Amino acid sequence: MKMSRYIVMDLVFYGNSLNYDQGSGNYQELKKITKWDGRQYTLVSRYALRYSMLDTADKFGLFELAEADNLVKSGKGDSTVIQPATEFLLTGDILEYPEFDLFGYLITETKPQNFRTAPVKVGHAVSMTPFMYDAHFNANIGLANRMRKRHGEMKPNPFTAEEHQTFYQYSIVVDVDSIGEIEVYISEKSDVTLADGKYKLESIEKVSSLKGDGLLIKLKKGKNKKEILQSENVELCDFEKIDKVYRIRYRLKDDEKIKKRIMNLIKTVMNLKRSIKARDEDLSPKIMVMGLYRDSPYMTFKDRIVLLDEYTEEEYDEIEEQETDNGRILKVRHVTSKQRKPVFEVxxxxxxxxxxxxxxxxxxxxxxxxxxSRVAVFTDPSVELRKGSGD
Structure with missing residues (x-):
């Protein structure tokens, strides 16, 4: 049985206070998780990491994100959610946007609902050292002082924020063969949202042209009818109707575009940034274990990456020469330098x-x-990887 291609990345980065929870009152609390040892560790959720990946890729010009015209609100009241427009899905244009192709989607408006399992699976990043409940007290004293001079009172809005600066580790698994391809299911009379309102799906027909087979999608709203065509950027791989449900499989025409999308994802991970509370944190990897797997089972080494707590000691002699009235004096000082630094081992x-x-x-x-089945360890020069753990 043929197996898919996978890229697996186990990463370590260094960061400070990266993901705050809801908290309560004037206390800003970091997200945390309790591990097997009973201690609490800070957490950067996979949702926060995905947001930062899309934000970084957008700022670096690596990904084009979907505009508001291609998004709709679905549901009512407090149950309203934002999701890709149904037209966007039916034509295959949704594959043009890496955020949906790589990280999946859920469209509740169609019958049946359409969802895409993310080909790029990102795990939570968990701190490699336990949280020691460091926090600092803050107040808006500058603005409050100015208000006091004018109004005679000062309300500095004090708050306490938790802090944790340490190494974090997480994993990314990329299912290469699932990128650039989707399946769509939709039944007759299902709602289809366009820019000018909601329509009902009347029928989907396969049509032929000089450019090959494609789909013609017929919609109806009262007496108004509209036809939309399959995107020119995708090819129709499969199309059938089972009872009243259409099944469509699209794929991006350009394999080079798929390859470029994967390489841009790698560039994003290697240069990942996170903007939070007026700080720009660098989440680029200090250590990364990357595995390439084709027609073989993939592995992850996340739980094997260990942060060791070690001292390094260096001894040397310093010679100092002084001229005096009685002649030259040489002083020999024996110096011992001790330094605590992180050492990693896989x-x-x-x-x-x-x-x-x-x-x-x-x-x-x-x-x-x-x-x-090939694995390599990539190490930033600022980090020491213990000898013998990688070769």
């Missing part, structure tokens, strides 16, 4: 060690043919 891993700037070159291997 337990039981046999992999090649590569420079962090070789990541994109390494990923190119997933697009070749034949069985593949």
């Amino acid at each position: 337990e039981g891993l046999e992999a090649e060690n590569l420079d962090i700037d070789k990541v994109e070159e390494f990923v190119e291997g997933i697009f070749d043919d034949g069985e593949l």
